[in-house]
Amino acid sequence: MWCYSADNGRFFLKGRVGAKWRNAELARFLWGQRADGETWELMYSLLEFESIDTPYDVLNGRWGYKPLTSPRSFRLLGRV
Numbered sequence: 001m002w003c004y005s006a007d008n009g010r011f012f013l014k015g016r017v018g019a020k021w022r023n024a025e026l027a028r029f030l031w032g033q034r035a036d037g038e039t040w041e042l043m044y045s046l047l048e049f050e051s052i053d054t055p056y057d058v059l060n061g062r063w064g065y066k067p068l069t070s071p072r073s074f075r076l077l078g079r080v
Contacts, residue, residue, distance in 0.1 A: 015046030
């Protein structure tokens with residue numbers, strides 16, 4: 001499984017997911033929590049980092065999303 005990081009209309013980093021886990025205590029330490037007490041406990045490590053410079057529309061089109069969709073969540077995506 002691959003993970004892509006994005007901002008300002010471009011994907012800028014690609015990495016292979018090495019491990020996935022949940023850790024609410026670590027998440028609260030790192031990022032705090034929302035007013036309702038929830039936190040962002042889903043975590044993953046990345047391997048094989050690669051810098052990329054690809055506009056949203058290029059990869060979103062391959063994945064079936066609207067061209068300017070701004071990724072803001074975990075999504076299982078194929079290798080590109």
